[in-house]
Amino acid sequence: MIRFLVFGDLHLEDCTDGLERLHAILRHAREEKVDFIVSLGDLCFPTEDYSPVMDALKNCGIPVHHTIGNHDVQEWDIAHSLKFLGKDRPYEAFEMGDYKFIILDTCYWKSEQGEFHFPNRERVPSLYPVVPEEQLSWLDAQLSDGKKYVIFSHMSLVNPFARRGIANKEDVQRLFAGRDVRLCMNGHDHGSDLKQIGGVPYYTVSSASQFCWWSVTPEKMEVKNLFYKDPLHVIVELGEDEIRIHGMESAFVGLTPEDVGVHDYRWNGVDVHPCAKSCVLRRE
Numbered sequence: 001m002i003r004f005l006v007f008g009d010l011h012l013e014d015c016t017d018g019l020e021r022l023h024a025i026l027r028h029a030r031e032e033k034v035d036f037i038v039s040l041g042d043l044c045f046p047t048e049d050y051s052p053v054m055d056a057l058k059n060c061g062i063p064v065h066h067t068i069g070n071h072d073v074q075e076w077d078i079a080h081s082l083k084f085l086g087k088d089r090p091y092e093a094f095e096m097g098d099y100k101f102i103i104l105d106t107c108y109w110k111s112e113q114g115e116f117h118f119p120n121r122e123r124v125p126s127l128y129p130v131v132p133e134e135q136l137s138w139l140d141a142q143l144s145d146g147k148k149y150v151i152f153s154h155m156s157l158v159n160p161f162a163r164r165g166i167a168n169k170e171d172v173q174r175l176f177a178g179r180d181v182r183l184c185m186n187g188h189d190h191g192s193d194l195k196q197i198g199g200v201p202y203y204t205v206s207s208a209s210q211f212c213w214w215s216v217t218p219e220k221m222e223v224k225n226l227f228y229k230d231p232l233h234v235i236v237e238l239g240e241d242e243i244r245i246h247g248m249e250s251a252f253v254g255l256t257p258e259d260v261g262v263h264d265y266r267w268n269g270v271d272v273h274p275c276a277k278s279c280v281l282r283r284e
């Protein structure tokens with residue numbers, strides 16, 4: 001059985017205890033003897049200040065696969081961020097047993113001038129995020145070898161809220177039709193969600209640090225980070241006929257969603273209760 005740990009959106013630049021959170025995740029990965037770890041992006045700014053983060057990941061004794069998040073390319077071009085993360089390509093695939101694991105890069109926008117990779121700060125009026133044409137062709141080819149597939153992306157492939165899920169959802173979902181896509185997992189939304197579309201489960205992993213709330217009015221913009229007590233993450237077990245996702249329960253430290261007026265704990269299409277949901281997914 002293949003077992004792996006998935007976490008995302010640690011945002012070390014936003015939290016004072018980010019490194020301890022990361023060490024707790026790595027400790028759990030070692031205890032559980034997982035085959036590999038996936039980071040869903042928005043790990044930390046790719047600067048020397050955060051080199052201890054990469055040292056911890058490189059020395060943890062378990063292979064770590066990185067997904068590009070919009071804040072990993074906040075101010076830097078993709079080549080710089082790839083070098084920092086030790087990645088050769090922004091999107092890539094690796095295999096284990098009869099599974100292929102595909103890591104997409106959804107940090108692109110599309111305007112009349114074409115498709116462009118972030119830096120996050122350079123967005124122009126456009127559709128974003130998108131999976132660009134070139135990557136769609138690559139994905140189509142990757143899905144053509146009769147394996148079982150698990151797909152990772154920073155942005156959701158299904159969240160309909162503006163600027164949360166990719167704009168060209170149908171293009172990607174069309175490629176999944178008739179292929180054995182067992183699970184898609186994403187970060188970016190800092191909350192939890194599970195949807196089943198066309199027989200494919202789409203699971204959103206909450207943030208390993210916080211729910212980021214914001215309010216924009218003509219007068220002012222407010223942003224508040226509401227911290228989860230524990231570094232939320234999940235462990236996934238790929239069985240023959242079912243997938244088990246082992247999540248965790250936590251709490252808020254300090255401000256809660258109610259304090260910022262989010263009484264139903266729903267935000268931009270996801271559930272911001274302080275947990276990573278556990279579930280069992282059976283083949284339909």
Ligand SMILES: [Fe+2]
Nearest residue numbers: 009011042188
């Ligand atoms: Fe994030």
Ligand SMILES: [Fe+2]
Nearest residue numbers: 042069070188
């Ligand atoms: Fe993000």
